[in-house]
Amino acid sequence: MRRKKEDSLETAARLLDVAREHFTEHGYAKASMEVIVAEAGVTRGALYHHYGNKQGLFETVVAAVQAEIGENVEREASRAEDPMEQLILGCRAFLEAAVAPAARRILLVDGPAVLGWEVWRRMDEENAMRHLEEQLGLLQEKGYFPGVSVPALTHFLSGALNESALWIAQQPGDSRALEDTMEVILHLLKLKTSYTTDSRR
Amino acid sequence: MRRKKEDSLETAARLLDVAREHFTEHGYAKASMEVIVAEAGVTRGALYHHYGNKQGLFETVVAAVQAEIGENVEREASRAEDPMEQLILGCRAFLEAAVAPAARRILLVDGPAVLGWEVWRRMDEENAMRHLEEQLGLLQEKGYFPGVSVPALTHFLSGALNESALWIAQQPGDSRALEDTMEVILHLLKLKTSYTTDSRR
DNA sequence: ACCATTTACATACATGGTGTATGTATGTTA
DNA sequence: TAACATACATACACCATGTATGTAAATGGT
Numbered sequence: 001m002r003r004k005k006e007d008s009l010e011t012a013a014r015l016l017d018v019a020r021e022h023f024t025e026h027g028y029a030k031a032s033m034e035v036i037v038a039e040a041g042v043t044r045g046a047l048y049h050h051y052g053n054k055q056g057l058f059e060t061v062v063a064a065v066q067a068e069i070g071e072n073v074e075r076e077a078s079r080a081e082d083p084m085e086q087l088i089l090g091c092r093a094f095l096e097a098a099v100a101p102a103a104r105r106i107l108l109v110d111g112p113a114v115l116g117w118e119v120w121r122r123m124d125e126e127n128a129m130r131h132l133e134e135q136l137g138l139l140q141e142k143g144y145f146p147g148v149s150v151p152a153l154t155h156f157l158s159g160a161l162n163e164s165a166l167w168i169a170q171q172p173g174d175s176r177a178l179e180d181t182m183e184v185i186l187h188l189l190k191l192k193t194s195y196t197t198d199s200r201r
Numbered sequence: 202m203r204r205k206k207e208d209s210l211e212t213a214a215r216l217l218d219v220a221r222e223h224f225t226e227h228g229y230a231k232a233s234m235e236v237i238v239a240e241a242g243v244t245r246g247a248l249y250h251h252y253g254n255k256q257g258l259f260e261t262v263v264a265a266v267q268a269e270i271g272e273n274v275e276r277e278a279s280r281a282e283d284p285m286e287q288l289i290l291g292c293r294a295f296l297e298a299a300v301a302p303a304a305r306r307i308l309l310v311d312g313p314a315v316l317g318w319e320v321w322r323r324m325d326e327e328n329a330m331r332h333l334e335e336q337l338g339l340l341q342e343k344g345y346f347p348g349v350s351v352p353a354l355t356h357f358l359s360g361a362l363n364e365s366a367l368w369i370a371q372q373p374g375d376s377r378a379l380e381d382t383m384e385v386i387l388h389l390l391k392l393k394t395s396y397t398t399d400s401r402r
Numbered sequence: 403a404c405c406a407t408t409t410a411c412a413t414a415c416a417t418g419g420t421g422t423a424t425g426t427a428t429g430t431t432a
Numbered sequence: 433t434a435a436c437a438t439a440c441a442t443a444c445a446c447c448a449t450g451t452a453t454g455t456a457a458a459t460g461g462t
Contacts, residue, residue, distance in 0.1 A: 045440045163360020176350075246411050
């Protein structure tokens with residue numbers, strides 16, 4: 001029985017992967033630690049050693065999912081030069097990433113309830129939210145949203161995107177829900193001038 | 202031991218009140234049925250008789266809170282004649298009502314996680330959401346939001362309002378968070394023409 | 403008015419799930 | 433190589449929900 005550092009890391013990673021699947025499929029409440037450790041091939045001892053308790057495990061999973069989405073958004077947004085176009089691309093990238101089952105259930109639905117809204121909010125702020133607020137501030141300096149509070153706008157937009165992602169994910173696969181939502185964003189943010197990324201209308 | 206119909210209704214109502222307090226203060230997961238029934242002066246039998254299980258009890262509480270907020274929004278919105286002004290008043294009324302602890306914790310945070318997003322969404326649709334969508338459709342007929350999908354806009358706005366309420370509630374009491382959010386709404390929905398309800402700027 | 407049935411609970415128990423205390427073998431460090 | 437820390441395994445305590453069962457009162461039909 002060898003238990004080197006790398007073995008330990010692999011155990012932790014495997015537990016994280018299995019936990020992520022179970023939290024996604026069954027939700028936090030119905031996800032069983034015993035089932036998770038069994039599927040990961042270890043016992044409860046390993047799980048509690050690495051993550052302290054169920055909430056600690058969940059929090060780690062949340063951070064991982066958030067980081068994934070954040071990278072996606074950053075990468076897509078950086079493909080443009082114009083700040084407003086960056087924002088639009090970022091919003092689209094977020095919606096595309098957030099409709100994934102893991103993001104929906106873990107991040108958007110269970111996250112706030114399990115961790116508490118404040119903790120969840122702080123975690124989100126350190127990832128996606130912060131970039132969103134910076135981008136909106138930048139845009140305001142360029143003349144957009146004259147006189148409106150950037151923090152208020154940031155939270156407004158963030159909430160809108162979260163709920164929209166949940167709605168889009170629930171629509172039939174061939175629906176244009178994501179495109180429709182992007183149209184809403186374009187209309188509200190830019191007064192419907194150009195920038196429509198698709199050919200409609 | 203008298204157990205008439207009215208006694209039964211009163212028992213159910215008392216349980217609902219106590220449950221609402223406990224769900225608000227401790228959240229769904231940490232709210233204990235035993236503590237609730239003890240505080241209501243009955244046993245677990247009464248609770249399970251009236252509400253089936255913990256989730257059933259919670260769902261009833263959610264419906265009650267939703268109904269309260271819905272009434273508030275409807276009443277305030279109906280104070281205006283102009284459809285856009287009705288929308289604005291409705292949004293403000295929602296924000297003012299949704300910052301209450303019970304609304305935040307039960308409706309906005311725990312609701313989707315406990316009931317599942319789809320169930321929660323359907324319940325919300327039968328209350329506030331439906332009116333919002335109707336109002337937005339009406340406005341579109343009047344020339345607002347040309348070409349945008351009303352369902353998409355409805356969900357976008359709904360999510361924005363929910364998150365904004367949570368944000369506002371968390372700000373220091375003397376902050377202008379609610380007013381700032383209203384400014385955001387006015388700016389995005391109406392391109393910042395008039396309708397500012399306060400004297401700023 | 404009386405019987406059958408339903409209602410409105412109380413009580414007791416089965417079950418499952420988390421957390422924690424303890425044990426133990428291995429790796430690591432001085 | 434001795435001491436300590438790490439990485440788990442095992443066993444158990446402890447709630448908390450849910451369910452089965454019991455029971456007294458209310459209700460409804462005849």
